[in-house]
Amino acid sequence: MASGDNDVVGFEHRNESLMNCPSSQMNRNPLSDKFDGMAMSSISMYNKPSNTSDPFFGSGWDPIVSLSQSESLGCSSMVSHSEFANSQYPLLIENQGMSSTSHFSQYQSDPSFVELVPKLPGFGGGNLSEMVGPFSLPQCSQIANSRCPPNNALNSEVGNERTSKNSTRSLDEQQISEEGVVGASPNGKSRKRVPESNSPLRSFQNADEEPQKDPFLESCDVPKEQDGKKQKIEQNTGANPRGKQVAKQGKDSSQTGEAPKENYIHVRARRGQATNSHSLAERVRREKISERMRLLQELVPGCNKITGKAVMLDEIINYVQSLQQQVEFLTMKLATVNPELNLDLERILSKDILLSRGSAAVLGLGPGINSFHPFSSGTFPGTISGIPSTNPQFPSLPHQTVLDNELQNLFQRGFDSTSAMDCLGPNAGLLKSEL
Amino acid sequence: MSPMNNPQDLNPSSLKSRFTTRFLRALTKINGQKPISSSSPREMFQRYRRIKVAADKSMAWSVRSRRTWSRAMLWKLRSRYSCRQASSSRRSSVRTSTIIKSRQAKTSHEKENKNTTTGQDEVGFVVQADKLRKLVPGGEAMDLCNLLGETAHYIKCLTTQVQVMRKIAHFYSL
Numbered sequence: 066m067a068s069g070d071n072d073v074v075g076f077e078h079r080n081e082s083l084m085n086c087p088s089s090q091m092n093r094n095p096l097s098d099k100f101d102g103m104a105m106s107s108i109s110m111y112n113k114p115s116n117t118s119d120p121f122f123g124s125g126w127d128p129i130v131s132l133s134q135s136e137s138l139g140c141s142s143m144v145s146h147s148e149f150a151n152s153q154y155p156l157l158i159e160n161q162g163m164s165s166t167s168h169f170s171q172y173q174s175d176p177s178f179v180e181l182v183p184k185l186p187g188f189g190g191g192n193l194s195e196m197v198g199p200f201s202l203p204q205c206s207q208i209a210n211s212r213c214p215p216n217n218a219l220n221s222e223v224g225n226e227r228t229s230k231n232s233t234r235s236l237d238e239q240q241i242s243e244e245g246v247v248g249a250s251p252n253g254k255s256r257k258r259v260p261e262s263n264s265p266l267r268s269f270q271n272a273d274e275e276p277q278k279d280p281f282l283e284s285c286d287v288p289k290e291q292d293g294k295k296q297k298i299e300q301n302t303g304a305n306p307r308g309k310q311v312a313k314q315g316k317d318s319s320q321t322g323e324a325p326k327e328n329y330i331h332v333r334a335r336r337g338q339a340t341n342s343h344s345l346a347e348r349v350r351r352e353k354i355s356e357r358m359r360l361l362q363e364l365v366p367g368c369n370k371i372t373g374k375a376v377m378l379d380e381i382i383n384y385v386q387s388l389q390q391q392v393e394f395l396t397m398k399l400a401t402v403n404p405e406l407n408l409d410l411e412r413i414l415s416k417d418i419l420l421s422r423g424s425a426a427v428l429g430l431g432p433g434i435n436s437f438h439p440f441s442s443g444t445f446p447g448t449i450s451g452i453p454s455t456n457p458q459f460p461s462l463p464h465q466t467v468l469d470n471e472l473q474n475l476f477q478r479g480f481d482s483t484s485a486m487d488c489l490g491p492n493a494g495l496l497k498s499e500l
Numbered sequence: 501m502s503p504m505n506n507p508q509d510l511n512p513s514s515l516k517s518r519f520t521t522r523f524l525r526a527l528t529k530i531n532g533q534k535p536i537s538s539s540s541p542r543e544m545f546q547r548y549r550r551i552k553v554a555a556d557k558s559m560a561w562s563v564r565s566r567r568t569w570s571r572a573m574l575w576k577l578r579s580r581y582s583c584r585q586a587s588s589s590r591r592s593s594v595r596t597s598t599i600i601k602s603r604q605a606k607t608s609h610e611k612e613n614k615n616t617t618t619g620q621d622e623v624g625f626v627v628q629a630d631k632l633r634k635l636v637p638g639g640e641a642m643d644l645c646n647l648l649g650e651t652a653h654y655i656k657c658l659t660t661q662v663q664v665m666r667k668i669a670h671f672y673s674l
Contacts, residue, residue: 350645353645354644354645354648357645357648357649357652358648360648360649360652361648361651361652361655364652364655364656365655374625375625375628378625378628378629378632379628381632381651381655382628382631382632382635384655385632385635385636385651385654385655385658386635388655388658388659388662389635389658391662392555392658392661392662392665393552395662395665395666395669396548396551396552396555396665397548398669399527399551399665399668399669399672400544400547400548400551401544402669402672402673417667417671419516419517419520
């Protein structure tokens, strides 16, 4: 690594001397803190010519892309930057077959760099004004933007940022640029922009993308995403999806965990699935629905083993019905119970209600029912006879007959808690589980 | 069922505490209005209805207007109240009935739209979804996705309501 470091540092020196950067070294650059990761990754890319674990090193584009990446890092003078970066592309095209080491040797010739700088005045000229921005990363994209006229359809700078990456990828393999941006993505500043730019990025991906690109997308888009999604490849369906992808940016998706941070959430087409906007929207909806069903599964007791939406929905319906029945029953109870309360007790009651634990709730049903009997034996015979007769008068009772039987059973059987539970029938299990 | 979290309950702005205070207030008001010495069925029924309205109202007010179901419930309560109050005057009742009808028409129209746009996903669940829509207040106007979210919140509020009322009844009977 030490020898490679020297090469890299020398390389950086050359870059920055060309760029008229104030600092001679990457690390001292005030902006380099953000792109330290990128620098390190680019350095790692430089230093692994013999490393077989980096498959993308076999391509000739890697150093050049990383070069453009590193150029974008912390360079104040954008003019030379853009031109320099632009100058690399013809080099890239010529040197496709060359190995990375040969690229190093090529880059190490300063005079060639200096010569190349003024050669392409018109390349990035149109984008120079855009390049002076908070992010130096976008500048590379601006360069590529000019080279890819269809990319200019995207007006946002963020979009341009990624389109440039795409164009570089179209010129060379993507992994290096991905690696370069990977280093940038963990940065707090670029993190917010990265996911936004990813969606137009995806739209320009070529059909021959390799799965290795996915780690970049993953890390750039949502570093928290699981590894299982690494196999997804977004298919490129041509020029059309650009507009659709941009439109899709407004859609909600439950995939990413950064939803609160972004204006929109990205939708990614899975491998082998259609990518037209309708099916993707359908998929998003289905995922939302399944997510809500999972939430409901946690709320409704005893539904952990149920798989299948229909059965789950039935359970949910039953549970809501039983809850409503319980509320009805309790309001009846409250209506019949004679409250010997004054206002002071209200405060005490509220505190007790809020503070008491679940065991009180367990007792609540039993003793509450039991206490009916000793409470006012005088009034209850009246109420017992009164309530069944008044039952037909309860138009608001949704389950009148059920409540009828329940009440009658409860009052007539002496409020034994077990019998009360039996009387409640199918709701007994739910009540017990609820308690 | 998850046990109650005391620190959460003591939070004065939690759903449970909000509902409890409101409901207790309403209950004491109802209890103070009429002594319950008379146990005629009619008065019992009236009390029952008032307590039910109080429970629904306090629950919906605890949620304010953040949820569709609470908004629908509040609207229903208000319209019923205004209907009852304006029962003597035909104009307002006609107005409210027309409002209700237009709203129903709108919701059914929306439901039709939603059904057409749902596509193949909802074919198997239309029956259950309709049942759920009837159960959850304001559910007619929602698509399945929102309906499920509202159902989750509604279940949570219902369980809170049941817990609180159960304890109140327990304390009443002590």
